[in-house]
Amino acid sequence: MSDALQREPRDVRMIGFADRSSVNEAVEWIDRYSRICDAESIALNAAIGRILAEPFVSPTEDPPTDTAITDGYALRSCETVGAGSYNPLPFSMQDYHSALRPFSAALVTSGTPHPMGADAVAPFDLAQAGTDIVHLIGSVARGEGVNAKGQEIRKDTLLIEGLRPLRASDLGLISSFGINQVRVLRRPLVRIILAGRKSSQGYKLADANGLMLRAHVVRDGGAVEICKYGITDRDKLAKWIARPGADLVLVCGRTGVGLDDEAPLALAAVGTLDLHGIAMRPGGSTGMGSAGQIPVILLPGSPLDCLCAYDLFAGRLIRNLSGRGPWLPYRVQQAKVGRKIVSSVGTMEFCQVRLIAGEAIPQGTADSGGLSSVARADGFISIPATLEGYAPGATVNVYTYDSTHEVEGIWK
Amino acid sequence: MSDALQREPRDVRMIGFADRSSVNEAVEWIDRYSRICDAESIALNAAIGRILAEPFVSPTEDPPTDTAITDGYALRSCETVGAGSYNPLPFSMQDYHSALRPFSAALVTSGTPHPMGADAVAPFDLAQAGTDIVHLIGSVARGEGVNAKGQEIRKDTLLIEGLRPLRASDLGLISSFGINQVRVLRRPLVRIILAGRKSSQGYKLADANGLMLRAHVVRDGGAVEICKYGITDRDKLAKWIARPGADLVLVCGRTGVGLDDEAPLALAAVGTLDLHGIAMRPGGSTGMGSAGQIPVILLPGSPLDCLCAYDLFAGRLIRNLSGRGPWLPYRVQQAKVGRKIVSSVGTMEFCQVRLIAGEAIPQGTADSGGLSSVARADGFISIPATLEGYAPGATVNVYTYDSTHEVEGIWK
Numbered sequence: 001m002s003d004a005l006q007r008e009p010r011d012v013r014m015i016g017f018a019d020r021s022s023v024n025e026a027v028e029w030i031d032r033y034s035r036i037c038d039a040e041s042i043a044l045n046a047a048i049g050r051i052l053a054e055p056f057v058s059p060t061e062d063p064p065t066d067t068a069i070t071d072g073y074a075l076r077s078c079e080t081v082g083a084g085s086y087n088p089l090p091f092s093m094q095d096y097h098s099a100l101r102p103f104s105a106a107l108v109t110s111g112t113p114h115p116m117g118a119d120a121v122a123p124f125d126l127a128q129a130g131t132d133i134v135h136l137i138g139s140v141a142r143g144e145g146v147n148a149k150g151q152e153i154r155k156d157t158l159l160i161e162g163l164r165p166l167r168a169s170d171l172g173l174i175s176s177f178g179i180n181q182v183r184v185l186r187r188p189l190v191r192i193i194l195a196g197r198k199s200s201q202g203y204k205l206a207d208a209n210g211l212m213l214r215a216h217v218v219r220d221g222g223a224v225e226i227c228k229y230g231i232t233d234r235d236k237l238a239k240w241i242a243r244p245g246a247d248l249v250l251v252c253g254r255t256g257v258g259l260d261d262e263a264p265l266a267l268a269a270v271g272t273l274d275l276h277g278i279a280m281r282p283g284g285s286t287g288m289g290s291a292g293q294i295p296v297i298l299l300p301g302s303p304l305d306c307l308c309a310y311d312l313f314a315g316r317l318i319r320n321l322s323g324r325g326p327w328l329p330y331r332v333q334q335a336k337v338g339r340k341i342v343s344s345v346g347t348m349e350f351c352q353v354r355l356i357a358g359e360a361i362p363q364g365t366a367d368s369g370g371l372s373s374v375a376r377a378d379g380f381i382s383i384p385a386t387l388e389g390y391a392p393g394a395t396v397n398v399y400t401y402d403s404t405h406e407v408e409g410i411w412k
Numbered sequence: 413m414s415d416a417l418q419r420e421p422r423d424v425r426m427i428g429f430a431d432r433s434s435v436n437e438a439v440e441w442i443d444r445y446s447r448i449c450d451a452e453s454i455a456l457n458a459a460i461g462r463i464l465a466e467p468f469v470s471p472t473e474d475p476p477t478d479t480a481i482t483d484g485y486a487l488r489s490c491e492t493v494g495a496g497s498y499n500p501l502p503f504s505m506q507d508y509h510s511a512l513r514p515f516s517a518a519l520v521t522s523g524t525p526h527p528m529g530a531d532a533v534a535p536f537d538l539a540q541a542g543t544d545i546v547h548l549i550g551s552v553a554r555g556e557g558v559n560a561k562g563q564e565i566r567k568d569t570l571l572i573e574g575l576r577p578l579r580a581s582d583l584g585l586i587s588s589f590g591i592n593q594v595r596v597l598r599r600p601l602v603r604i605i606l607a608g609r610k611s612s613q614g615y616k617l618a619d620a621n622g623l624m625l626r627a628h629v630v631r632d633g634g635a636v637e638i639c640k641y642g643i644t645d646r647d648k649l650a651k652w653i654a655r656p657g658a659d660l661v662l663v664c665g666r667t668g669v670g671l672d673d674e675a676p677l678a679l680a681a682v683g684t685l686d687l688h689g690i691a692m693r694p695g696g697s698t699g700m701g702s703a704g705q706i707p708v709i710l711l712p713g714s715p716l717d718c719l720c721a722y723d724l725f726a727g728r729l730i731r732n733l734s735g736r737g738p739w740l741p742y743r744v745q746q747a748k749v750g751r752k753i754v755s756s757v758g759t760m761e762f763c764q765v766r767l768i769a770g771e772a773i774p775q776g777t778a779d780s781g782g783l784s785s786v787a788r789a790d791g792f793i794s795i796p797a798t799l800e801g802y803a804p805g806a807t808v809n810v811y812t813y814d815s816t817h818e819v820e821g822i823w824k
Binding site: 014015016017044045048056058062069071107109110111123124125129152153157159160164165167168169170171172173175176207208209211212213214215216218219256257258259260261301302303307331368369370371372374375376401402 | 426427428456457460468470474481483519521522523535536537541564565569571572576577579580581582583584585587588619620621623624625626627628630631668669670671672673713714715719743780781782783784786787788813814
């Protein structure tokens with residue numbers, strides 16, 4: 001029956017993978033595509049979480065003049081010496097626009113410029129207010145309640161380092177200089193081609209993978225160029241792989257060793273298939289190559305395999321391109337293995353675990369449970385190819401799915 | 413001059429705060445509004461990160477019939493006993509739709525139903541394929557390569573616990589049952605009223621706070637009902653506070669003790685002002701109350717004060733309402749204080765810090781630096797009201813701003 005097939009080089013259909021690449025080799029392949037994207041200018045109000053392309057340097061000094069930072073009375077600090085509850089000292093009221101006269105005070109509010117000649121602001125609780133006269137019942141030190149010209153920020157000071165995600169407070173800071181555009185790294189455009197077949201229940205696995213992949217591409221800083229469902233034959237796959245316009249192409253499904261696993265052959269037809277078959281579970285049928293300088297990653301169609309291969313390889317590449325750095329976006333937490341975990345030597349395995357009282361409890365084996373094992377899990381562990389598994393009590397790193405965690409209250 | 417003011421109860425303008433609430437009292441006030449929002453049905457493809465309202469239970473079993481999980485030959489495992497490279501055993505090929513005949517095998521691909529009578533799938537690397545006959549060169553155990561009916565998921569199994577954020581993999585799992593709607597908690601609608609004045613540079617501080625608050629409301633699971641700029645006088649503020657339609661109203665700016673600090677009086681005019689003035693820095697002029705059962709939080713207009721009061725109080729309330737839990741969405745990391753930090757007894761202070769070689773280096777004092785101190789910082793620490801500060805070497809919890817961090821490679 002296999003004689004009926006037209007054989008291409010590296011066609012593994014109905015034969016199996018003769019040799020598999022290690023996870024490490026696959027990661028090295030990914031990291032060869034680590035150039036970050038170019039920069040673009042976007043509106044500041046759309047820039048939350050985007051990666052700042054260049055360091056942000058203060059365009060002016062702040063404050064540009066001496067400025068009150070508390071509400072109260074601007075005055076000369078030296079004239080308040082000796083003021084107290086039993087020795088209230090009178091000051092004539094004037095407005096803050098004109099230079100301060102001797103033994104006078106001007107009502108100021110936080111953020112207003114300081115009248116010339118004043119060097120401090122006395123807060124209201126140190127004063128007894130009257131209509132034309134205010135009595136000080138305490139002294140203030142020089143500089144109290146005042147931000148001197150340039151005290152907060154000198155011109156040309158580095159305020160935000162480049163190549164980090166913009167925080168909400170950064171948007172506020174940039175905006176406070178009257179700037180409403182910002183240079184950020186362009187998001188890599190990711191094409192998703194879903195080549196999966198229907199599941200045993202008649203539902204399209206492609207739909208499951210499509211939703212999952214779209215959400216993860218965005219999480220990792222990419223933008224979905226197009227998400228194309230139901231591309232199943234070799235010629236159509238090849239056409240969609242070769243079409244220009246994306247920074248990265250993901251093909252999901254038809255990557256295995258079955259008769260209809262056309263994705264590797266489609267990639268080989270229009271580019272190169274550099275790796276196919278990786279010594280890992282789930283995700284062992286992952287492939288990588290390129291078409292017209294653009295990296296192409298072949299993800300398995302089974303959703304758990306797809307997820308695992310996405311996170312390790314495709315997500316890493318998107319995080320590299322988007323300037324986020326290659327690391328998995330999961331918090332790492334140490335735990336003791338709560339139940340024996342068996343793994344095959346020669347294959348890196350990933351095991352979903354629950355965290356119960358500091359112990360990592362495996363949720364089935366690497367292959368079992370599909371996405372429901374992920375839904376039940378708090379995170380996953382990796383078992384290196386050199387190990388047969390972990391004995392109960394071994395210390396492991398758990399990659400946890402949720403980034404917000406209860407911490408001790410800071411209020412008391 | 414104060415005599416010219418029409419005095420309302422709790423009017424602190426030009427007097428100062430007679431007594432301040434503790435941060436703890438303010439947090440208790442917030443937590444009295446901890447009811448989560450009601451549920452709504454939304455499209456599954458828009459549900460990433462939303463909080464699942466009810467536990468998700470499997471509507472069917474999976475797989476519904478015995479199903480191949482590897483590509484290969486479906487057959488009877490007992491008939492492969494004794495097969496080996498020196499003893500290839502022949503099997504007649506048939507299609508997988510009909511019941512398996514004795515000593516026959518059917519080509520299957522992962523995800524296809526298993527032919528009746530078969531109990532295992534031999535992978536391609538255990539077989540020598542021919543046109544009508546396949547020779548097995550190894551034996552397979554019963555169940556190998558097969559998912560039995562209901563093996564992955566029984567009907568009515570709890571798959572996703574309620575009240576947690578939906579992960580990308582959850583969307584895939586739900587979708588794999590052919591479901592495309594999901595019940596999630598409604599996002600609390602947050603009205604943002606910006607009452608700030610122009611900064612000393614002529615730029616509107618309101619703009620800085622508006623961008624910052626909008627981004628944080630979304631981060632904490634809320635939706636911005638409306639973000640209204642430039643509302644400055646008492647009557648207009650009162651009108652915007654009292655207008656129905658939001659789950660929470662934030663007023664930003666005009667909360668202090670200056671002459672134009674109308675926000676507390678506007679709230680008191682249409683509702684109640686329960687707290688005003690909190691023993692904390694930055695953020696000491698924060699106020700809280702309600703109008704028509706709706707909580708209203710008055711945030712200071714200075715951006716760093718606004719940020720701090722938002723995170724501790726407004727953000728906490730939004731996280732409560734949205735079902736995310738009250739905790740600050742920052743990862744906590746222990747560090748040693750690298751330089752003496754001075755703080756006032758009686759006031760809880762927040763200090764921006766950089767993390768350098770495991771040491772927390774303060775970026776100015778609680779009040780200084782504005783948002784640029786946040787931009788330079790890796791996180792912040794809190795200094796309890798009972799302490800005068802921290803000596804170098806003291807261990808503190810740092811709330812870190814970035815949630816993704818380099819971790820040791822898992823690849824080797």
